[in-house]
Amino acid sequence: MLSIRLLIGLFAGLTSQMAWADFTCNMTRGVTEISQGIHTLHMTIFWICVAVGVVVFSVMFYAIIYHRKSRGAVAANFHESTVVEIIWTLIPFAILVGMAIPATQMLIKMDDTKTDSEITIKITGYQWRWEYEYLGEGLRFVSSLTTSQDQIHNRDIKGQHYLLEVDNPLVLPIGKKIRILTTANDVIHSWWVPALGIKKDAIPGFINEAWARIETPGTYRGQCAELCGVNHGYMPIVVEAKTPEEYQAWVESKKGKVRSGP
Amino acid sequence: MTSSSLHHGYPSQANSGAITHGHEHEHDHGPAKGITRWLFTTNHKDIGTLYLWFSLIMFLLGGALIMLVRAELFKPGLQLMDPNFFNQLTTMHGLIMVFGAVMPAFVGLANWMIPLMIGAPDMALPRMNNWSFWILPFAFTILLSTLVLPGSAPNFGWTFYAPLSTTYGPKSTDFFIFSVHLMGMSSILGSINIIATILNLRAPGMTMMKMPIFVWTWLITAFLLIGVMPVLAGGVTMVLMDRHFGTTFFNAAGGGDPVLFQHIFWFFGHPEVYIMILPSFGIMSEIIPTFSRKKLFGYSSMVYATASIGILSFLVWAHHMFTTGMPVWGELFFMFATMLIAVPTGVKVFNWVATMFRGALSFEAPMLFAVAFLIMFTMGGFSGLMLSIVPADFQYHDTYFVVAHFHYVLVPGAIFGIIAAVYYWLPKWTGHMYSETLSKFHFWLSAIFLNVTFFPMHFLGLAGMPRRIPDYALQFADFNRIVSIGAFVFGASQFLFVYIVIKTIRGGKKATARVWEGSHGLEWTLPSPPPYHSFTTPPRID
Numbered sequence: 001m002l003s004i005r006l007l008i009g010l011f012a013g014l015t016s017q018m019a020w021a022d023f024t025c026n027m028t029r030g031v032t033e034i035s036q037g038i039h040t041l042h043m044t045i046f047w048i049c050v051a052v053g054v055v056v057f058s059v060m061f062y063a064i065i066y067h068r069k070s071r072g073a074v075a076a077n078f079h080e081s082t083v084v085e086i087i088w089t090l091i092p093f094a095i096l097v098g099m100a101i102p103a104t105q106m107l108i109k110m111d112d113t114k115t116d117s118e119i120t121i122k123i124t125g126y127q128w129r130w131e132y133e134y135l136g137e138g139l140r141f142v143s144s145l146t147t148s149q150d151q152i153h154n155r156d157i158k159g160q161h162y163l164l165e166v167d168n169p170l171v172l173p174i175g176k177k178i179r180i181l182t183t184a185n186d187v188i189h190s191w192w193v194p195a196l197g198i199k200k201d202a203i204p205g206f207i208n209e210a211w212a213r214i215e216t217p218g219t220y221r222g223q224c225a226e227l228c229g230v231n232h233g234y235m236p237i238v239v240e241a242k243t244p245e246e247y248q249a250w251v252e253s254k255k256g257k258v259r260s261g262p
Numbered sequence: 263m264t265s266s267s268l269h270h271g272y273p274s275q276a277n278s279g280a281i282t283h284g285h286e287h288e289h290d291h292g293p294a295k296g297i298t299r300w301l302f303t304t305n306h307k308d309i310g311t312l313y314l315w316f317s318l319i320m321f322l323l324g325g326a327l328i329m330l331v332r333a334e335l336f337k338p339g340l341q342l343m344d345p346n347f348f349n350q351l352t353t354m355h356g357l358i359m360v361f362g363a364v365m366p367a368f369v370g371l372a373n374w375m376i377p378l379m380i381g382a383p384d385m386a387l388p389r390m391n392n393w394s395f396w397i398l399p400f401a402f403t404i405l406l407s408t409l410v411l412p413g414s415a416p417n418f419g420w421t422f423y424a425p426l427s428t429t430y431g432p433k434s435t436d437f438f439i440f441s442v443h444l445m446g447m448s449s450i451l452g453s454i455n456i457i458a459t460i461l462n463l464r465a466p467g468m469t470m471m472k473m474p475i476f477v478w479t480w481l482i483t484a485f486l487l488i489g490v491m492p493v494l495a496g497g498v499t500m501v502l503m504d505r506h507f508g509t510t511f512f513n514a515a516g517g518g519d520p521v522l523f524q525h526i527f528w529f530f531g532h533p534e535v536y537i538m539i540l541p542s543f544g545i546m547s548e549i550i551p552t553f554s555r556k557k558l559f560g561y562s563s564m565v566y567a568t569a570s571i572g573i574l575s576f577l578v579w580a581h582h583m584f585t586t587g588m589p590v591w592g593e594l595f596f597m598f599a600t601m602l603i604a605v606p607t608g609v610k611v612f613n614w615v616a617t618m619f620r621g622a623l624s625f626e627a628p629m630l631f632a633v634a635f636l637i638m639f640t641m642g643g644f645s646g647l648m649l650s651i652v653p654a655d656f657q658y659h660d661t662y663f664v665v666a667h668f669h670y671v672l673v674p675g676a677i678f679g680i681i682a683a684v685y686y687w688l689p690k691w692t693g694h695m696y697s698e699t700l701s702k703f704h705f706w707l708s709a710i711f712l713n714v715t716f717f718p719m720h721f722l723g724l725a726g727m728p729r730r731i732p733d734y735a736l737q738f739a740d741f742n743r744i745v746s747i748g749a750f751v752f753g754a755s756q757f758l759f760v761y762i763v764i765k766t767i768r769g770g771k772k773a774t775a776r777v778w779e780g781s782h783g784l785e786w787t788l789p790s791p792p793p794y795h796s797f798t799t800p801p802r803i804d
Binding site for chain 2: 024025026027028034035037038041042045046049052053056057059060062063064067068069070073074075076077078079081084085088089092096099100103104106108110111151152153154158160161162163164186187188190192197198199200201203204205208209222223224225226228229230232233234
């Protein structure tokens with residue numbers, strides 16, 4: 001009893017002082033057809049697992065509650081049944097086939113990076129920054145973390161986008177199919193933006209592909225997902241999605257800056 | 263065997279620790295005195311004990327390292343350590359827990375129990391048995407020395423992906439490579455011994471399909487070990503060659519392939535996952551029938567399911583690599599093969615539930631841990647199924663969702679399996695009953711705080727927190743604080759386990775030969791504790 005009371009007290013104490021404003025505990029639906037498709041798959045599989053779990057655990061807890069020796073239960077004698085074994089081999093198999101079909105369709109869709117792609121961005125991972133190159137535009141720049149060392153070492157108040165802010169975000173137009181190529185120049189990195197439903201390893205000597213068609217303008221943040229050395233936790237990704245007109249204007253001004261830059 | 267050897271090692275003598283007339287027969291004596299007993303022992307029980315103590319020490323050490331990690335992650339910002347030390351801690355935690363805690367514990371249980379369960383006097387290759395244990399302290403001394411020697415300890419994660427471990431690895435990587443070679447040797451020798459024992463030393467009448475399931479699962483595990491440990495050895499040797507002998511196996515600049523490393527590593531790594539769970543399946547198949555007072559449901563389907571999992575484990579390795587840019591047909595193959603593993607695993611879970619159903623259940627400590635295993639391992643299985651779905655894996659991969667998944671299968675799976683086995687057989691080993699009250703405390707603390715620790719990790723991963731980062735964005739702060747508190751309490755409650763074990767060894771209520779009302783099998787026909795040499799005359803099985 002004491003331990004239970006302690007536990008409740010501990011939780012009450014914890015939850016009261018927490019800011020639940022930023023509370024998220026599920027995968028983002030994201031802003032692309034792909035990310036939304038992934039989210040639907042994720043939820044479907046989740047609920048299938050919940051359903052299977054409810055059935056299995058109900059039987060188990062029924063036995064735990066009603067078939068106790070202390071309740072006078074006497075053990076039955078059955079210990080095999082080929083029919084039952086075949087049934088509970090086939091049922092999971094059928095459920096799995098049902099899950100594999102939409103997953104396969106989705107994967108094939110994700111794999112088609114080339115059809116109708118309008119813009120190609122080459123992303124190169126370095127220890128510990130990203131380089132973005134707009135192929136055919138002659139535009140290339142490096143994107144690095146801007147969070148100050150003071151914030152990281154607790155000498156300054158942490159900003160809203162602590163560790164998820166960069167100097168040069170990747171700017172992309174909405175409504176266009178963007179082909180993304182990833183590679184790396186030292187170790188393996190992984191370019192991950194949850195809202196786009198893209199996580200692709202950036203591997204030296206390889207070029208990997210992914211694609212996105214962003215539906216809504218906005219700022220989408222992500223991080224390197226593959227351990228890449230000391231500052232693996234400090235190479236965030238920021239994508240700014242703009243309307244095609246704003247995007248075009250941004251490209252022109254950025255080109256000017258890059259040319260006239262130091 | 264001479265007829266006089268029958269007198270040896272009966273309970274009164276074994277209890278007193280000395281066999282008075284042992285010196286008459288040089289081939290048949292009790293344990294030596296002092297340190298030499300442990301250094302030179304060829305006795306399966308002594309070696310089992312050595313393995314189990316080694317494993318417990320490593321478990322506490324690996325746990326201590328991760329407590330530091332959780333302290334650093336208690337709040338955002340860097341407060342206790344620099345990111346490089348953080349990476350060293352996560353790397354060493356993984357290596358110690360996998361190779362130092364889980365695997366030696368299972369080999370220890372195999373050493374103790376397999377001869378007792380199949381009616382053998384000892385393991386088939388006792389001298390090799392001594393060697394396979396004594397390699398381990400040296401291997402881990404070498405590995406752990408990197409934490410205190412000048413320079414960085416291995417800091418590339420336990421998966422040591424190239425080129426982070428080759429071109430960019432710290433000098434201590436070579437220590438790491440040597441210690442992995444040693445661990446691999448130890449595992450291979452141990453496996454050979456287990457296979458030789460099971461195939462040759464079964465009591466007359468004990469056909470393969472009459473063996474206890476624990477023996478079956480270990481037989482299959484041993485074949486997995488022999489299959490994959492050489493692959494790991496080859497992998498680390500290639501890393502060594504790349505580092506010092508001018509090869510470029512994994513260096514793209516020299517025409518090599520960094521992804522090849524991952525294929526080699528996971529060809530070892532995925533069967534390794536089953537190496538860490540199959541013996542636990544065997545333990546569950548012993549404990550659940552005992553405390554249900556009912557025969558295991560579907561013995562032969564359990565054997566076939568274990569064998570299927572063993573075979574499938576060689577065909578799914580690349581599901582760890584879905585984001586590396588495999589061709590789509592490759593991703594589909596590995597997705598289907600991985601989903602297929604859910605079928606035999608499901609059959610096992612259904613069989614355990616069917617064993618409990620309409621039994622006469624009682625909930626002593628081993629059964630409590632077994633039920634927790636069943637529930638939480640199944641949850642880990644569900645998240646594993648979710649991870650097998652390639653498009654969804656693109657979001658889950660390398661996040662805390664994966665960390666939650668594999669800790670749900672390894673902590674309630676492997677660790678709870680080992681703890682359940684220790685409570686189950688400790689009275690047999692020591693001749694004393696453990697304290698049921700204390701062990702229930704240990705159980706509830708472990709079970710509750712395990713979930714406080716690992717359940718929120720699912721949320722963190724889904725919300726977008728990557729693995730292996732020393733510092734995180736502010737929206738992850740709340741759950742991380744809960745996770746850290748859970749980890750501290752879970753970690754601290756394991757000292758209770760150590761206390762219970764030591765207390766039981768020192769004394770306690772005398773255990774009967776059967777120990778448990780529902781126990782069955784040869785190990786319960788011997789007195790508790792069993793004689794130093796188990797079955798000097800093989801029992802007959804009908």
